Amino acid sequence: DSGVTQTPKHLITATGQRVTLRCSPRSGDLSVYWYQQSLDQGLQFLIQYYNGEERAKGNILERFSAQQFPDLHSELNLSSLELGDSALYFCASSVGSGRGGYTFGSGTRLTVV
Amino acid sequence: DQQVKQNSPSLSVQEGRISILNCDYTNSMFDYFLWYKKYPAEGPTFLISISSIKDKNEDGRFTVFLNKSAKHLSLHIVPSQPGDSAVYFCAASATFGSSNTGKLIFGQGTTLQVKP
Numbered sequence: 194d195s196g197v198t199q200t201p202k203h204l205i206t207a208t209g210q211r212v213t214l215r216c217s218p219r220s221g222d223l224s225v226y227w228y229q230q231s232l233d234q235g236l237q238f239l240i241q242y243y244n245g246e247e248r249a250k251g252n253i254l255e256r257f258s259a260q261q262f263p264d265l266h267s268e269l270n271l272s273s274l275e276l277g278d279s280a281l282y283f284c285a286s287s288v289g290s291g292r293g294g295y296t297f298g299s300g301t302r303l304t305v306v
Numbered sequence: 307d308q309q310v311k312q313n314s315p316s317l318s319v320q321e322g323r324i325s326i327l328n329c330d331y332t333n334s335m336f337d338y339f340l341w342y343k344k345y346p347a348e349g350p351t352f353l354i355s356i357s358s359i360k361d362k363n364e365d366g367r368f369t370v371f372l373n374k375s376a377k378h379l380s381l382h383i384v385p386s387q388p389g390d391s392a393v394y395f396c397a398a399s400a401t402f403g404s405s406n407t408g409k410l411i412f413g414q415g416t417t418l419q420v421k422p
Contacts, residue, residue: 195349224408235310235395235414236350249409283349287408294340295410297349 218286
């Protein structure tokens with residue numbers, strides 16, 4: 194157990210639907226990062242939050258949004274889902290800037306049918 | 307635009323031998339590099355890192371080498387063990403003034419198989 198909790202572990206939904214992925218960071222960590230791993234691809238950075246505020250943005254689609262709540266947990270919202278959104282979505286956390294590396298959760302596998 | 311590349315999708319080595327995983331990068335602003343290991347159904351776990359002010363960092367059986375002029379880093383595992391079989395990702399980050407976000411750019415990964 195890494196200390197980073199992601200729910201749900203698996204999610205199957207239809208095209209056009211909206212889903213919410215949840216992440217609870219490791220205790221004491223203020224930064225949360227979201228990454229997407231599609232088939233045969235590396236981890237693509239989506240977005241980072243630090244203590245409730247957006248810190249950095251990657252190639253995140255406009256259909257996707259995220260937020261970090263006062264208790265530091267984070268949610269990634271994916272809407273108008275397409276088949277190509279099927280992927281593993283990882284959340285990671287770090288104390289500060291993450292220069293020393295992140296701690297990853299075990300991921301949410303999203304399947305869009 | 308793939309700023310971090312792992313050109314070998316897979317590597318197979320015999321137990322006890324050396325495993326060498328390679329990674330190339332294009333962004334000269336990267337100043338911190340990390341290797342992560344990932345087992346199936348788990349998230350990546352941090353393995354070892356190196357700052358651009360160094361050219362080598364060692365931790366037990368794992369050594370990372372950095373060649374800045376070639377924009378190349380490698381991970382050496384000696385001796386390799388069957389439990390090392392996993393996907394290995396290299397990652398890089400850059401410090402942009404005082405606003406370093408810690409965002410990591412990952413390569414596509416190399417699947418290492420260590421045969422008993």
